[in-house]
Structures are given as C-alpha cells and as structure tokens.
Amino acid sequence: xxxxxxxxxxxxxxxxxxxxxxxxxxxxxxxxxxxxxxxxxxxxxxxxxxxxxxxxxxxxxxxxxxxxxxxxxxxxxxxxxxxxxxxxxxxxxxxxxxxxxxxxxxxxxxxx
Amino acid sequence: xxxxxxxxxxxxxxxxxxxxxxxxxxxxxxxxxxxxxxxxxxxxxxxxxxxxxxxxxxxxxxxxxxxxxxxxxxxxxxxxxxxxxxxxxxxxxxxxxxxxxxxxxxxxxxxxxxx
Numbered sequence: 001x002x003x004x005x006x007x008x009x010x011x012x013x014x015x016x017x018x019x020x021x022x023x024x025x026x027x028x029x030x031x032x033x034x035x036x037x038x039x040x041x042x043x044x045x046x047x048x049x050x051x052x053x054x055x056x057x058x059x060x061x062x063x064x065x066x067x068x069x070x071x072x073x074x075x076x077x078x079x080x081x082x083x084x085x086x087x088x089x090x091x092x093x094x095x096x097x098x099x100x101x102x103x104x105x106x107x108x109x110x111x112x
Numbered sequence: 113x114x115x116x117x118x119x120x121x122x123x124x125x126x127x128x129x130x131x132x133x134x135x136x137x138x139x140x141x142x143x144x145x146x147x148x149x150x151x152x153x154x155x156x157x158x159x160x161x162x163x164x165x166x167x168x169x170x171x172x173x174x175x176x177x178x179x180x181x182x183x184x185x186x187x188x189x190x191x192x193x194x195x196x197x198x199x200x201x202x203x204x205x206x207x208x209x210x211x212x213x214x215x216x217x218x219x220x221x222x223x224x225x226x227x
Contacts, residue, residue, distance in 0.1 A: 034215070043114065043202050043218035044155070089155065099168050100145075100216060102155035 008087060010107040019077040019110075023090030023103045028071060030092035034100065035064060035075045039086045047075070047088075077108075085110045115139065116205050116219035124225045130191040133222045137184055137205030143167065144186040145206070145216055146178055150199040161186055162209040193226045200224075 013019045025033065031052045036044035050057045050064045050073075057064050063076040073090050087107050091100040115138035125131055137144050146158040157170035161180035172178075175193075180186045190197060200223055204216040 036218075041220075043116075043204075043220050045114070046215055046217060049215065091155075099157045099160070099170050100147075100155075101157070104154050 008105050008107045010109060012109045012111060013080050015080060015082060015110055015112050017080055019075075019080045019084070019108060021075045021077075021088050021106045021108065023073040023075075023106075025071050025073060025090065025092045025101075025103070027092060027094070027101070028068075030094065030101075032093040033064070033066060033073050034091045034093070035062075035073075036089045036091060036102075037084075037086045038089065038105075044089060080108075080110050082110045082112055084108060114217040114219060116203060116217055118201075118203050118219040118222050120222060121220065122223045122225075124227065125193060126227055127193055127195060129193050129226075130189065131193065131224065133188040133190070133201050133203075133224075135186045135188070135203030135205075135219060137186070137203075138217055141205035141207050141217075142184065143206045143209055143214070143216075144180055144184070145204040146172075146186070146188050147202045147204065147218075148199050149202060149221070150196075153199075155202070158188070167209055190224070195226050198224055198226045 034049040035047040038044045048059045061078045065074045087105045089105045090103045117136045143162045145160045149155045158172040160168040178188045200221045202221045204218045206214045206216045208214045
C-alpha cells in the first residue's frame with residue numbers, strides 16, 4: 001500500500017495496552033476537532049470528533065480530550081488491537097467548518 | 113467503506129499532461145471536498161463545492177480546477193502536470209455545506225504519478 005509519510009513520529013504499543021496519541025493545534029479560533037485513522041492504501045476514516053465547548057468525549061474504545069488552554073488534543077485508545085495499527089491524524093476546522101487543517105500524523109504500531 | 117467513490121485508483125502520466133480525477137459523494141451528501149496528500153506536505157485542503165457552487169478554497173494551484181455537476185459528482189482537473197504534483201488525491205463528502213459537526217467522509221483516493 002501507499003506510504004503516508006516516511007518520517008512520521010511512531011508510537012509502538014503492546015496489544016492490549018492503552019495508547020495515547022497527542023496533537024498540538026495551531027488556531028485558537030478553531031471550533032471543531034476530528035481524529036482520523038488512515039490505514040495503508042486507504043483514505044482517512046473518521047474516528048471521533050469534539051467541539052470546542054467540550055473537553056472530553058468518549059466513543060467505543062476511544063476517548064478524545066481537548067485542552068484549549070494549551071491547544072492540545074489527545075486520542076486515547078483502550079485495549080489496543082493489531083487492527084488499530086495505522087496513521088492517526090488530528091484535524092481542526094475553521095469557523096465555517098469547511099476546511100480541515102490536518103496535523104502531520106502519528107504512526108501507531110501494535111505488537112502482538 | 114465510506115460510501116465515497118473515486119476513479120481511477122491509479123494514474124500514471126507524463127509532465128505537461130492533463131488529467132481528470134472523478135469523485136462520487138455519499139448518497140445524500142451535498143458537499144464535496146478535494147485534498148492532496150504528499151509525503152512532504154501531509155494532507156492539504158484544495159477546494160470545496162456545495163450543491164454545485166464553489167464554497168471554500170484552500171491551497172489549490174491555478175493549474176488545478178474543479179467542478180461539481182448537477183448529479184453532485186465532482187471532477188478535479190490537473191493540467192500542465194509537474195513532477196511535484198505526484199501525490200494521493202482524496203475526495204471527501206459531507207451532508208451539508210460545512211460547519212462544525214458536518215463530518216467529512218473520505219474516499220479511497222487516486223494515486224497520481226507524474227513521470
């Protein structure tokens with residue numbers, strides 16, 4: 001499959017452990033944040049989102065935390081599985097939510 | 113499967129040529145977005161169309177253009193191609209015209225290689 005960046009930061013975790021992927025965003029006026037997962041050879045897949053009026057949102061095995069004070073976003077994956085291996089991108093949306101600005105991505109590798 | 117389709121999956125062409133990439137949004141979605149993903153630039157927003165009209169513009173070169181047709185499919189036209197245009201091109205669609213929580217769903221992409 002296509003490689004998505006040869007020099008991405010990589011997080012390597014053991015299967016069953018929890019993973020935390022971090023992202024710093026740039027625009028303090030951003031109102032909406034999304035995490036996407038991209039597997040090799042595929043397009044980005046929506047995981048979870050959060051609006052700026054929240055600081056935490058939970059999904060199935062995933063939790064997103066937003067710290068607006070330091071402009072930081074994190075994605076927590078519980079009980080990480082081999083199928084979670086992928087590149088994870090955070091994205092922020094402008095006021096109109098039209099244009100997504102993506103972070104550089106983090107490669108998650110899950111060891112069996 | 114997101115429901116967004118893109119054709120072709122792979123495209124190989126020469127410098128100076130022109131190509132057209134096609135995208136069909138999810139059923140019911142009115143907005144189509146185009147993104148470019150290269151190794152050194154990451155995912156970059158190019159342009160958005162909503163119900164046939166241009167809605168937002170990002171880092172799209174003048175050599176590139178797009179349109180959205182009455183049936184809501186979209187085409188991205190890339191002309192006078194350069195080696196640096198080699199990248200993955202993704203289309204995404206959303207229900208409305210944008211705005212917070214109007215989730216964008218991505219297609220599988222078109223891999224363009226310019227030789």
